[in-house]
Amino acid sequence: MNEKTTLYHCTADAFHCDFNHEFRIGDLGNAMLNAADMHSTERRFGMTYLNTLNKTWVLSRLAIEMEEIPQEHAHFVIETWVENAMKYFTKRNWDILSEDSSKVYGHGKSIWAMIDLSTREPQDIFAVNEGTITEYVYPEKSCPIADVSRVKTPAMTEYTEFVVKYSDVDVNGHCNSMKYIDHVLDTFSLEHYKQQQLHRLEIAYVAESYCGDTIRIYHLQDETGEHFFRLAKQAGEEETELCRLRITFKNKQ
Amino acid sequence: MNEKTTLYHCTADAFHCDFNHEFRIGDLGNAMLNAADMHSTERRFGMTYLNTLNKTWVLSRLAIEMEEIPQEHAHFVIETWVENAMKYFTKRNWDILSEDSSKVYGHGKSIWAMIDLSTREPQDIFAVNEGTITEYVYPEKSCPIADVSRVKTPAMTEYTEFVVKYSDVDVNGHCNSMKYIDHVLDTFSLEHYKQQQLHRLEIAYVAESYCGDTIRIYHLQDETGEHFFRLAKQAGEEETELCRLRITFKNKQ
Numbered sequence: 001m002n003e004k005t006t007l008y009h010c011t012a013d014a015f016h017c018d019f020n021h022e023f024r025i026g027d028l029g030n031a032m033l034n035a036a037d038m039h040s041t042e043r044r045f046g047m048t049y050l051n052t053l054n055k056t057w058v059l060s061r062l063a064i065e066m067e068e069i070p071q072e073h074a075h076f077v078i079e080t081w082v083e084n085a086m087k088y089f090t091k092r093n094w095d096i097l098s099e100d101s102s103k104v105y106g107h108g109k110s111i112w113a114m115i116d117l118s119t120r121e122p123q124d125i126f127a128v129n130e131g132t133i134t135e136y137v138y139p140e141k142s143c144p145i146a147d148v149s150r151v152k153t154p155a156m157t158e159y160t161e162f163v164v165k166y167s168d169v170d171v172n173g174h175c176n177s178m179k180y181i182d183h184v185l186d187t188f189s190l191e192h193y194k195q196q197q198l199h200r201l202e203i204a205y206v207a208e209s210y211c212g213d214t215i216r217i218y219h220l221q222d223e224t225g226e227h228f229f230r231l232a233k234q235a236g237e238e239e240t241e242l243c244r245l246r247i248t249f250k251n252k253q
Numbered sequence: 254m255n256e257k258t259t260l261y262h263c264t265a266d267a268f269h270c271d272f273n274h275e276f277r278i279g280d281l282g283n284a285m286l287n288a289a290d291m292h293s294t295e296r297r298f299g300m301t302y303l304n305t306l307n308k309t310w311v312l313s314r315l316a317i318e319m320e321e322i323p324q325e326h327a328h329f330v331i332e333t334w335v336e337n338a339m340k341y342f343t344k345r346n347w348d349i350l351s352e353d354s355s356k357v358y359g360h361g362k363s364i365w366a367m368i369d370l371s372t373r374e375p376q377d378i379f380a381v382n383e384g385t386i387t388e389y390v391y392p393e394k395s396c397p398i399a400d401v402s403r404v405k406t407p408a409m410t411e412y413t414e415f416v417v418k419y420s421d422v423d424v425n426g427h428c429n430s431m432k433y434i435d436h437v438l439d440t441f442s443l444e445h446y447k448q449q450q451l452h453r454l455e456i457a458y459v460a461e462s463y464c465g466d467t468i469r470i471y472h473l474q475d476e477t478g479e480h481f482f483r484l485a486k487q488a489g490e491e492e493t494e495l496c497r498l499r500i501t502f503k504n505k506q
Contacts, residue, residue, distance in 0.1 A: 013287035014300060018419070019426045026420060034266035041326070047267060048326065072424060073294070073301065165439035166271070166446060167279060171325060173272045186418035190464045193419060211443045 004138040005081040006042060008035035009099075012070040019190060021072040025198055026182040029064065032094050032108055033178065035078040039092075045133050047171070053128065054117045058205070059110060059177045060089065063148035065200045066096075066106035075099040081138045088122045089113055090133070093143040107145045151204040151244040153228040156218035160187055164213045174208040175215075180243055184229050187217060196249035203245045209233050215242065225249075257391040258334040259295060261288035262352075265323040272443060274325040278451055279435035282317065285347050285361055286431065288331040292345075298386050300424070306381065307370045311458070312363060312430045313342065316401035318453040319349075319359035328352040334391045341375045342366055343386070346396040360398045404457040404497040406481040409471035413440055417466045427461040428468075433496055437482050440470060449502035456498045462486050468495065478502075 010031050012023040040046040040057070050056050070076050076098055083091040094108035114123045125133060162183050170176035181203065209215060216239070218230040229245040263284050265276040293299040293310070303309050323329050329351055336344040347361035367376045378386060415436050423429035434456065462468060469492070471483040482498040 014290040014424050015283045015286045015429065015431070017424050019422045019424060021424050024420065030268045033268045037267040166441060166443060167277065167435050167439050169272045169443065171267050171270050171272060171274050176268065178268070182420050186420050188419060190419060190422065 004136050005079050005141070006035060006039035008038055008078040008080065010070075010076050010078060012072050012074045012076070014072055017072045018193065020193060022069040022197075023071075023074070025064070025066075025069075025185060025201070026178050028070075028096070029062075029178040029181055030176075031078055032064070032080070032096075033059075035080045035094065036092055036110075039080050039082075043133070043136050044129055050114070050128070051117070055114055055123050055128070056117055056172060057112050058115050058172075060113050061111045061148040061150070061202070061204045062177070063109045063145065063200065063202045064106060064198075065108075065145040066198055068103070068105050069197060070096075070105055076105060077101075081141055082133070082136055083109075083139055083141070083143065085125055085133050085137050087124055087126060090125060093141070095143070107143050109143055109145060109148045111148065145200075148202055149204075149246075151202050151246050153218075153230050153244045153246070154220055154222065156220040156228065156230055158220070159216040159218045161214055161216050164209055164211050164215060166211060169211050174210055175213070175242075177203075177205065180231055181245070183215070184217060184231070184245055184247070187219060192249075195252055197252050199248045199250040201245065201247045203243055205243045206241045207233075209242050257389050258332050258394070259288060259292035261291055261331040261333065263323075263329050263331060265325055265327045265329070267325055270325045271446065273446060275322040275450075276324075276327070278317070278319075278322075278438060278454070279431055281323075281349070282315075282431040282434055283429075284331055285317070285333070285349075286312075288333045288347065289345055289363075292333045292335075296386070296389050297382055303367070303381070304370070308367055308376050308381070309370055309425060310365050311368050311425075313366050314364045314401040314404070314455070314457045315430070316362045316398065316453065316455045317359060317451075318361075318398040319451055321356070321358050322450060323349075323358055329358060330354075334394055335386070335389055336362075336392055336394070336396065338378055338386050338390050340377055340379060343378060346394070348396070360396050362396055362398060362401045364401065398453075401455055402457075402499075404455050404499050406471075406483050406497045406499070407473055407475065409473040409481065409483055411473070412469040412471045414467055414469050417462055417464050417468060419464060422464050427463055428466070428495075430456075430458065433484055434498070436468070437470060437484070437498055437500070440472060440482075445502075448505055450505045452501045452503040454498065454500045456496055458496045459494045460486075462495050 079095045096105040168179040227247040231242040349358040421432040480500040484495040
């Protein structure tokens with residue numbers, strides 16, 4: 001760790017674990033977002049500061065790849081840093097490690113945009129704090145997983161639905177990025193999770209949804225076993241795409 | 254703090270907060286359960302140890318009363334201790350305080366039973382570790398909120414429904430105690446939470462539910478403004494009561 005990275009300490013407390021006594025992926029994703037917020041807040045480009053400028057960060061794409069899931073009561077750390085900053089996008093990565101760094105649980109990669117809170121238009125990242133974000137860019141640190149793609153999905157017709165509720169909505173006032181993942185992972189049975197562990201998850205965000213929206217989760221598993229999802233909100237006959245996911249599982253050991 | 258209490262440190266990280274930038278009650282309840290698990294694990298009567306004896310703790314009743322909700326980025330602590338231990342029940346309390354103890358956010362009271370994992374029958378608490386739990390009983394420490402009642406509810410006919418999913422299920426293999434609260438709080442609109450803050454919540458647990466169960470949330474607000482809920486699972490024409498809640502809100506300042 002150096003001044004360019006932040007270490008966020010986690011414990012796989014009992015009630016953050018699933019029935020397998022493994023840390024829940026939704027909680028892991030949330031912890032990664034919290035680590036990102038802590039990292040950016042400490043360097044004065046966090047959401048709370050951006051809100052005073054009528055701006056915020058939005059997550060554009062995210063990949064999480066897990067070798068192993070932290071078990072109940074495990075202490076672990078999430079290290080996060082900014083790999084690159086461009087005018088309209090930053091790349092942020094994460095390492096998920098045991099507390100003594102001897103074990104790698106997994107990694108994450110992501111792309112973020114900065115938007116104006118009123119117009120929702122992309123903002124020039126370097127215009128904030130005279131571009132001091134560049135002082136924290138750390139391209140030398142490697143993150144050994146494949147880049148996060150745009151997530152192309154095949155045509156899909158089968159779907160389940162959910163309605164966005166109070167607990168789905170985060171500080172940004174819309175459905176939380178990780179909650180889409182929670183709702184997608186909830187489409188699998190307990191039987192599935194007894195046998196399979198999440199290996200890689202990719203999500204590309206397209207539009208936002210709000211409390212009360214009805215969301216369709218389209219799903220298709222292709223012949224290689226890979227799972228594709230497309231989430232869309234309904235307004236009469238119209239459908240607005242919200243995000244696309246690609247998920248692979250591996251057999252539990 | 255002395256050897257009879259455990260301090261569990263929390264931060265109201267951005268993504269544990271609701272759209273009001275306040276720590277989510279569901280996450281607070283979960284943190285209280287995690288503090289309880291840490292306290293009991295440190296003293297060798299935690300769930301993980303009990304599981305080796307084919308036993309576990311089940312939450313029978315819980316009350317949470319909040320003066321104020323921790324705001325985004327606040328550091329706070331949850332102190333927990335056992336007020337009393339009887340043959341079949343223990344009473345556990347919580348204080349929710351600012352990190353320097355100068356501010357009281359709220360308190361919690363609860364009643365727990367120990368059950369056999371196979372028969373689900375109540376077990377003699379003093380039979381575990383030769384009753385050493387009594388060394389940690391701390392009746393001298395006061396908890397200044399009303400005791401948790403059996404929660405009597407009026408007759409109710411209006412209901413909404415939800416289905417128990419993977420993310421609702423905890424390490425005990427059934428729907429998590431706090432998830433019932435989450436689903437109940439999700440029946441209120443964002444508009445409600447703009448104006449009202451949770452003041453007191455009481456819940457009495459009756460039976461367990463499992464992944465795939467369809468749960469009815471019966472609701473009635475009486476003439477004093479108090480909210481009553483009864484959750485029941487459906488199996489054909491039959492209905493099994495799961496838990497009963499009584500919730501009061503107060504106007505936000």
